[in-house]
Amino acid sequence: NMLRRLRDNAQSKEQFYASAAHELRTPLAVLSGNIELALSRPRSPEEYVATMEDLQAQTGRLIRLSEGLLTLN
DSSP, X not given: OHHHXXXXXXXXXXXXXXXXXXXXXXXXXXXXXXXXXHHHSOOOHHHHHHHHHHHHHHHHXXXXXXXXXXXXX
């Protein structure tokens, strides 16, 4: 019975870490893509502002995810 609980606990941790990694990768990929796109050619000031606002939103998402993970740990 104890071995089963240990195995179940290990599986739960694996699922949690896989989900956490996926949740962190998504905003990081968006950040990276937006930065690459912004740097790929000259843009208007309005385009830069829009890109920076999106980067700020994604950064906020990463901060909230990180804080949540730290709270859970």
